[in-house]
Amino acid sequence: MTIFIVLWKKIRQHQILVLFVMAVLCMIGGATLFAITQHTSFFIALYWAITTATTVGYGDVTPHNTAGRVIAMGVMLTTIPLMGAVFAGWAAILASIHIRRVLGLEKVWDHRGHLIVYGFSATVAHLLDDLIEEKSQVVVVADVPPSSVPEGVRLISGDATNPQVLAKSRPQTARQALVSGATDGEVLLTAIALKHLAPTLPIMAITQSAKVAEALKDLGVEHTVAADNLLGQTVAKSLETPHAADLLLSLLGSERYVLRERTIEEQWVGLPLSQVRHRYPGILLGIVHEHHVILGVEHDPVLEADDHVLFLTATDIR
Numbered sequence: 001m002t003i004f005i006v007l008w009k010k011i012r013q014h015q016i017l018v019l020f021v022m023a024v025l026c027m028i029g030g031a032t033l034f035a036i037t038q039h040t041s042f043f044i045a046l047y048w049a050i051t052t053a054t055t056v057g058y059g060d061v062t063p064h065n066t067a068g069r070v071i072a073m074g075v076m077l078t079t080i081p082l083m084g085a086v087f088a089g090w091a092a093i094l095a096s097i098h099i100r101r102v103l104g105l106e107k108v109w110d111h112r113g114h115l116i117v118y119g120f121s122a123t124v125a126h127l128l129d130d131l132i133e134e135k136s137q138v139v140v141v142a143d144v145p146p147s148s149v150p151e152g153v154r155l156i157s158g159d160a161t162n163p164q165v166l167a168k169s170r171p172q173t174a175r176q177a178l179v180s181g182a183t184d185g186e187v188l189l190t191a192i193a194l195k196h197l198a199p200t201l202p203i204m205a206i207t208q209s210a211k212v213a214e215a216l217k218d219l220g221v222e223h224t225v226a227a228d229n230l231l232g233q234t235v236a237k238s239l240e241t242p243h244a245a246d247l248l249l250s251l252l253g254s255e256r257y258v259l260r261e262r263t264i265e266e267q268w269v270g271l272p273l274s275q276v277r278h279r280y281p282g283i284l285l286g287i288v289h290e291h292h293v294i295l296g297v298e299h300d301p302v303l304e305a306d307d308h309v310l311f312l313t314a315t316d317i318r
Contacts, residue, residue: 023082119181282313
């Protein structure tokens with residue numbers, strides 16, 4: 001059953017190509033039978049099949065017996081609808097591209113400094129609008145219809161786990177990548193292929209399981225978010241502290257304030273966190289030391305050269 005599901009997904013990705021191949025096979029099969037039953041050359045029979053399938057019908061080549069007429073009816077009933085569907089699909093694609101360009105919906109992509117989102121999920125659908133507001137070049141690589149992504153987002157349709165599809169997004173020149181997917185297996189496959197194509201590209205991955213997030217870190221993906229773990233801990237803390245979730249949303253979703261991460265200044269190396277807090281413009285929440293966040297509540301850590309600071313500041317202050 002799994003094989004048939006995978007095969008069906010592959011066919012859906014290339015429906016027009018599959019229809020075209022089926023139409024060609026019907027024409028070749030009809031031409032072969034026509035040549036045998038009408039005692040003519042295969043070239044003449046293929047010419048007849050093409051003129052019949054495209055509804056041109058010059059009438060210079062026609063069947064002369066019952067077998068030939070049955071073959072002609074078979075070609076008409078199969079090939080003509082298939083070719084009609086192929087031409088309609090091509091016309092729809094060209095019309096969609098033209099309309100998006102006329103309305104200014106087709107965003108110019110200079111293949112450099114863009115943010116790539118691999119895979120699609122409900123979480124990604126909510127993120128895209130916020131990413132566009134930051135005026136970033138956003139590219140989505142996923143097997144979804146164009147209507148699934150908002151205006152201003154460039155869509156590369158295809159399987160995000162396929163290295164050939166990944167290469168179309170130019171990850172080597174991208175600014176950052178976000179990896180998501182319907183399953184953690186898709187996230188793992190995409191991350192592995194992406195690390196092979198662009199080893200230095202900063203990658204953030206959204207997973208469902210904390211174990212998969214740890215596995216991704218072992219593969220070199222430093223930034224991971226286990227969605228189920230994050231949601232579970234937020235809800236659990238909200239039961240104990242009712243406004244914990246509201247506080248988190250205020251920190252991350254405020255239009256007046258923004259949470260930022262920066263490298264520490266050289267003169268702060270060797271100073272305790274409490275001393276730097278009094279000097280920092282804004283609210284210094286904590287530091288990132290060796291990929292771990294330290295809030296400085298239980299103890300007062302000393303800042304090192306490779307540490308980063310996490311602080312809350314006004315949106316107009318960089």
